[in-house]
Amino acid sequence: MRPFFKSILAASIFSSFSYGYGQQINEIAPEAWMADVEYLERSVSQTYPDFESNPGAKEFHSELSQLKSGLASKSDTEILFGIQKALGALGDDGCNIIPFQKALNTKILPVSIYAFEEGWFICDAKNKNLIGEQLTRIDGMEIHEVFEKLKPYLNGDNEYYKQRLFGIYGLVPELLRVAGVNGPKGKIAIHLASGKIVSVDAEELSEYSKLNRKLPNDGYFSLNQTDHKNKNYWLEYLPDGKTLFVQFQQISNSKEGPSFKKIVESITDGISSGKVQKIILDVRYGGGGNGFKLKPLTDLLRDSEQVNQDGNLIVLTSKATKGTLLELTSILRLNTKAVIIGEPTGEGPNTVGDVKYLQLPNSKVNISLTKIFWPTSWDFDGRTTQFPDVPVSFTFNDYKNGGDPWLKAAMDYKVETRKEALNGQLLESLASTYTINGRKVSIKQEEGRLWIQMNRKIKSFFEFKAELFPEHEGVLGSSINNVKLHYKTHENGDISPSNLEWKSKLIPIER
CATH class of the missing domain: 2.40.128 (Lipocalin)
Structure with missing residues (x-):
């Protein structure tokens, strides 16, 4: 139900959290920080649904207790990331403090990285000589060890989404230092598989946001080279003329073009006319919107004799499939014969969403908290991800050559043996x-x-x-x-x- 990271990183992180109410933080007194931390602790307890039943509630209180006991000896940066670590104990990406809001002035390397099947590669960089290099170490530490150090500070529901977050936060020197990765201030030494070690200075977020962070068919359909940039949803027919490819990035009306209702009507017309024999739903990129808009679509797909057959309804997922798009995936999995192709999702079937924003009274730091429980399974279902029926491996070679293994797997999918009938x-x-x-x-x-x-x-x-x-x-x-x-x-x-x-x-x- 909430906006979250798109493509390799979050577009929303730049627009939603690059703001600030006033000046940057300047040496706040321990007493003022104490008031902020206590305010946060009360707010989380009052806002998060059934807070004390959260498996991480005890750790959340413990982390804040340790933080309060050492406030006088900590820097503002250490306190801020201490708050982030405490919120991370809740295992919910919607409960966090984002290091890129204006008040914090956090710097990041102008380098875009992604975890492919073979490891972490540099997809784009201000220093173009780095593009295509494989990243093996950060400040001399193996990259998987750095990930383990940072995991407590990565506010995600599961390991898969935290890996996506690491592609951002692993490039922030301030966080690396607080997490115990030693190195110089304001820069990171990146070790490459080629043997080179390159020192890269952290810069303003604006430099980082210029980099290419696109994944396959993200707002673009490669099979007919059609651009759908900045659209919440779009559809195209595959070359066979019978398969409809539909990409959802947000379940809310686009600023331009047809409404979400009109898109559903277009899908309905295609099915009713007999033109649409098969549908591929792409929910890899995005996640925000209104889940109550989904029912006409999910009922349509459930009730269609043609589409609701083995192999005729395919859903593409990634580590970033969350929020309303995760709800769509869950509903289709429980009500249709949809085949899920891709990666484990960024959330499980029962999520907490609908973000409430609050500002700490003294530091003026902005924090998001989730406030409503949105189930798509029984209350006891504690799964934190949904695994695909058909896993997909995404290699750097795929990326380099513009390949989309998700779409290829969907097009190549063969129906298994039909189930026998009941007596x-x-x-x-x-x-x-x-x-x-x-x-x-x-x-x-x-x-x-x-x-x-x-x-x-x-x-x-x-x-x-x-x-x-x-x-x-x-x-x-x-x-x-x-x-x-x-x-x-x-x-x-x-x-x-x-x-x-x-x-x-x-x-x-x-x-």
Whole structure:
């Protein structure tokens, strides 16, 4: 539900957090910092949903307690990153202090890096001689060790998104020094696979933001060389004329062009006319917007006989798939036969979103906190990512040659063996309405097939509809990965459902 990093880095980091209310920080007294930290601690406890149940709540309090006990001996920079580390304990990218707001005047190397399959490479740099070089060490330390040092300061839901953040924060000398990576002030020595060691000065964010940070087909469709720069959504047909490629970067109306509603209507027209046989949804870049706008689209794809078939609906994900686009991915995974191709997502199915901004009273530092729980699974589902059905490897060679392995995998995808049909006795015996974990769930027949369905509640995106297939005696598999229906056969021959297996957890089924 919140804006987040786009492409190799966040476009939003530059526009949303490069502001400040007044001058830069200048030697704030320990007493003033103490008031700021205590204000933050109260605000987080009051704002974050069900805060004390967060696995990182205890660590958050502990980090702030340590910070408060040593305020008198710490620099402003150490205090600021100490706050960032405490917020990092919550495991939520929406709870953070961004080092690039005007009040902080944080410098960053004018170098754009990305973690490819082979390692970290320089994609663009102010010093053009560095482009294409592989980065192996930072200030003499192996890059994976630097990542481990910085991880507590990287506010992300999982390891995959933190890797994306490292591509930014690993280039900030001030943070490296606070995290224990020794080196000179204001610069970083980057060690290259070619054997060269180059000292690079950190500069203003404006220099860094000039660099190319694009990934494959990000706002551009390579198959027909069409530019869609700065569009929240766009669509193009593949050369076969039957496959529709749709990219979503934000689920909100674009400033120019058709509204989101009109885009959904265009997709509807394509399906209704029979022109669209297959849809590839690209949700790799972006994430903000309004999740309640999604339902007409997800219902359309769920109810389409043509599109909602194995191999006819494909979703492309990356480490940066988060927010509303993660919600879209989750809803489609639970309600259609969509195949997920790409990388593990930047968030899990149950996220906290909708950002509230606050300003610390003395330092005037701006902090974001998330405030609303948006589930797309059961409350107990603690997964912090969603893994793809078909993993994709992105190499530096792909990047250099303009290749898009996600799109190639989608175009090459072959449908697996069709599932066998259920027998008539199971169809008749299981069809009914049940209660699962306090929710009404229906098992029903539709044209000789058996489906399990649960509708969403108000202010929730969690709903599912899945086809059931025979797996082995007493268990039916479903069109949702790792979701199964257990049933039992009684002595009198009656058959009744016993448990819903949801990602390895058994939930009792009641009449």
